[in-house]
Amino acid sequence: MASVAGAVGTNVSLPVLGQTAQPDTKWVKSVCRFCGTGCGVLLGVRDGRLVALRGDPKHPSTRGLVCAKALFLPKIVQAEDRLRRPMIRKNGRLEPAPWDEAMELIASKFADAIRRHGADSVAYYGSGQAMTEESYLANRLFKGGIGTNNVEGNPRLCMASAVGGYVTTFGKDEPMGSYDDIDHARVFFLIGSNTAECHPVIFDRILASRAERRDVRVIVCDPRKNPVVSMADVHLDPIPGYDLPVFHAMAHVIVRENKVDREFVERNVQFKAVKDGEPVKVGFDDYVKFLDQYSPQRAEIISGVPAHLIEEAARLFSFGPTMSLWTMGLNQRITGVWANNLIHNLHLLTGNIGKPGATPFSLTGQPNACGGVRDTGSLCHILPYGRSVKKPAHRAEMEKLWGARKGTIRPKPGLNTVEMFKALGRDEIKAMLVLTTNPGHSMPNATPHRDAMGKSRDGKPFVCVIDAYPTRTTELADVVLPAAMWAEKTGVFGMSERRYQLHPQIIDAPGEARSDFDILLDFAGRLEKKGVVPRGYIAGKFRTTDDVWEELREAGKGTAYDFHGITRERLRRERGIRWPAPTTDHPGTSRRFVKGEDPLRDNGPYADHELAPGETKFYAAPDHRAIVWLRPHKPPAEPVDEQYPYVLSTGRVLEHWHTGTMTMKADELKRAYPECFVEIHPEDARKLGIRNRSKVRITSRRGEAVIRARVVNIPRPGMVFVPMHWDDDPSLINRVTIDAYDPGSKQPEFKVCAVRLAKA
Ligand code: SF4
The missing domain is CATH 3.40.228.10 (Dimethylsulfoxide Reductase, domain 2)
Known part of the structure; x- marks a missing residue:
């Protein structure tokens, strides 16, 4: 039954493409592909096809519930416009090409940039939707193999x-x-x-x-x-x-x-x-x-x-x-x-x-931002499991584990997301790999960042995009590689409550699509052959994602993230395990830092034998004491003024997810909101002469969007709200948002910018 929350119970699944879940449907445990809640699901497979999805009643955290958009994943996976072949831009048009030609072109462009302009002339922009093993492999390749910290990903925009x-x-x-x-x-x-x-x-x-x-x-x-x-x-x-x-x-x-x-x-x-x-x-x-x-x-x-x-x-x-x-x-x-x-x-x-x-x-927006990007240190300033690129001991530990040449990992953080795209626009980044994400839509102040990636610029850098669907980013790329979706490959997702969960491959990818893992292995091998990554650094070391997981367990061992006890075998058997779990018999941890609950509090380098059971001590903080900060009020980067008197905030709706590249494939979800809308408070609408459903021009110092009004008493007066899912040009709201960012986290201020409104 649907609940007021939009979640549905265990007895609900949807027939997909006319195929209902018949008695011979095999149900396989997996995890939802969308948000960081990490709902346990059962995927129904018949005749090699994904025919249904339902909540897994045995899942300890989500207890069989899923939300409406998850039910459509089988349909989304089988969408007609799935990318099936590599494409190379020739004479301004993306044209199908063999894998070998596409991969050789990418490897040549990267090798050429590295040789002529140095390691920092290339960059990787990844995703909280890639598998843990994939993000880790890319991080390992770029930081320890190529020698650049220009490794970022969309979790920078999110958490x-x-x-x-x-x-x-x-x-x-x-x-x-x-x-x-x-x-x-x-x-x-x-x-x-x-x-x-x-x-x-x-x-x-x-x-x-x-x-x-x-x-x-x-x-x-x-x-x-x-x-x-x-x-x-x-x-x-x-x-x-x-x-x-x-x-x-x-x-x-x-x-x-x-x-x-x-x-x-x-x-x-x-x-x-x-x-x-x-x-x-x-x-x-x-x-x-x-x-x-x-x-x-x-x-x-x-x-x-x-x-x-x-x-x-x-x-x-x-x-x-x-x-x-x-x-x-x-x-x-x-x-x-x-x-x-x-x-x-x-x-x-x-x-x-x-x-x-x-x-x-x-709470986390993406299925694997926590486990895949945050924990594996796949951002420009960090290394796996709480290590920092700035600390010599941390760099040395990772170089040793990776078998990288001493001194390969650079001590200076690479470019954060906004700066990376700005550097692309200045031609300082010569080659970029974008994996399973859509910055052509999701970047704030999108227009210059799209131009940086895009085909309209002369002498533009080289951009390769790996994705399962055509997006506002693939349209800008020089090479597009077709990717497998989550049910078509095996890997681990780590969700908001520190639970690592395995999703198995249960169906084949369509056409010639390959997993990001396969593509990264291929790419690394070619870079090794071209002499810009040491021979044998990655090639020959990993055959499957299981092999990568073994190295990941070693990388986390002895750290405050210790999950050495989360073996692949356990992940296949159990419905996810919450770290810390340092030994194979440890059931996982519900509350960290608490004596008697957190195994790292009881044993090992963080043990404190003077604490009574149930007592908390913040073992990772200076002096083991958490900090109450005296942080003064600071206004947003762009307060409203006479010229731009309204605040724009962006967000989401129940039926869609992020840039809509997946949820827009299901007509049932699309029908809930056939087009983008801007919420305006009735007082403001009256002042501006804007009626419900009339078109509104929203203009900021960076760009404009034209979107249909919903005059509702939902935003506070003086504020307008636009969901960020729509990608058609009059409603691409990120042409309006601002890319000013937090000086500490480098996360942009999507939630606040000044705009003016007018009837369109
Ligand atoms: S989208 Fe999030 S809340 Fe909905 S089923 Fe998937 S993981 Fe759960």
């Missing part, structure tokens, strides 16, 4: 600020809690997260928890009255980009009303501010003084949120146990890391952490 928040507060990334906490929390704080539409299965679990326990309360902080608000006891609706004072004001109330858990704070917390660009330790009293400037009344003036609601939210929060969940509303900002820090501050002050139901918990 980099959450990582930055965890690392700066707790010393290590990834949530310490898990979905188990949903069953124990009495207060949910949902911030900048349309959980009902973007993570419906999690929202359904929150609803179920609330239905079972009548004392559960919900605080929502979001400038839109999205569907989550319907269950809120308190709704805080700050002006987009002005919520930091709200979080400080909540802390102000917590301190003023003596709701601080002093024992927890004295044992586990330190306070820090930044002075002259350097972090300095300060005391609790300094923090209290700092909070003086953020009384609820002052926060109301800055944010527009009534002071009495801030007070009510603070009282509820401290009541606890409290679970905070957030996503892009907090992350996609130039103050994304700071906003994350301030949520952690509230948990630390009230001791709402490390106990059942008490945890900060960031």
Whole structure:
């Protein structure tokens, strides 16, 4: 049955292409291909075809639920426009070509750039949708083989600020809690997260928890009255980009009303501010003084949120146990890391952490951003499992494990995503490999970045795109390689609650499509032959993704991510395992940092034998104490002004996912929203003479879009909201968004830019 959350139960599956799940359908356990919730699914296979998908009732976290878009995955996999053959641009047109010709062209272009312009003239732009083994292999090739840190991926656009928040507060990334906490929390704080539409299965679990326990309360902080608000006891609706004072004001109330858990704070917390660009330790009293400037009344003036609601939210929060969940509303900002820090501050002050139901918990947009990109260190500044390119010991460890020449891994971080595409535009990057992602649509301020990739520029660099479908990025490429979809290859996804899950290959890829893993192996072998990567560095080392997994287990061993006990054999047998799991008999960890629950707390380098069971100690933080940060309010990169008086925020709808390259293949999903829309508050629509369904021109300093109006009392006045899924040119909203980014996380500010509106 469909729930209000948009999740559906275990008995639901859809017939695909007229093939219902017959008695001879074989059901194979796998994991959903879409968001970071990581729902366990059963895939129905008959006659070598994927005919149906349903929730896996035996899955311990998602318990048989899936959301509507997942049900259409079998149809999406069989879409008619799947890419089936490699294509090379000849005389301005993409034309089919043999694999060997395409691969040789790519390898030659890369080898030529490396020889003539150095290793930093090439770049890799990957994806939170690739398998863990694929992201790791690309990272290994570029950093340890070619010798460039120009390795990035779309998780930079999605969860980099959450990582930055965890690392700066707790010393290590990834949530310490898990979905188990949903069953124990009495207060949910949902911030900048349309959980009902973007993570419906999690929202359904929150609803179920609330239905079972009548004392559960919900605080929502979001400038839109999205569907989550319907269950809120308190709704805080700050002006987009002005919520930091709200979080400080909540802390102000917590301190003023003596709701601080002093024992927890004295044992586990330190306070820090930044002075002259350097972090300095300060005391609790300094923090209290700092909070003086953020009384609820002052926060109301800055944010527009009534002071009495801030007070009510603070009282509820401290009541606890409290679970905070957030996503892009907090992350996609130039103050994304700071906003994350301030949520952690509230948990630390009230001791709402490390106990059942008490945890900060960031949600993830992609199925494998956590396990595949974050954990494997496949971004420009990091190395696998919490290592940094800046640390000589970390570089040496990875060079040894990879068998790379000493000194190959560069100590300087490579270019972050926005800077990488800017460098492409300046011809400083000569060759780029884009894998399983669609930057031609998803990059903020898309026009110059599209031009950088695109065919319209003279003397443009070489761009190869690997994808399963034609996209707004493949149309710009010099070479397009057809990729296998998730059910057509084997690999591991790591989802939001640290659970690693295996998805097996159950059907063959169409036409000549190959897995990204195969393509990367082929590419590496050719680079070795051309002498720009040492012979035998990758070629001959890995036959299957199982081989890569063995090396990954070694790379994680002894680190704060230790999953050495998660063998391939276990992954095939079990329905995912949450790390840390250092030994093969360890069942996985629900709550990190907690004595008696986190195996790294009990044994090994992080063990602390003085702690009592159930006590928390942040073993990865300096002095084992998490940090409450004094982060001042900072306005968005582009505040509104007379010329551009409205705030534009982008987001998603239930039926579609990211750039729509998959969900737009299902007519049933398309029909829910046949075209893009812009939500405008009725007050603003009246002022501008805009009627419901009339076309609106949305113009920023960077570009414009023309989109049909939905005049609704959902966004706060002064704000407009556009979903980012549509790729047709009048509605490609990323031509309007801004590519200013957080100085710490380098995540762009998709959620806030200034626009003007006019009837089109
Ligand atoms: S909630 Fe996410 S992972 Fe779960 S079925 Fe929906 S899209 Fe897939």
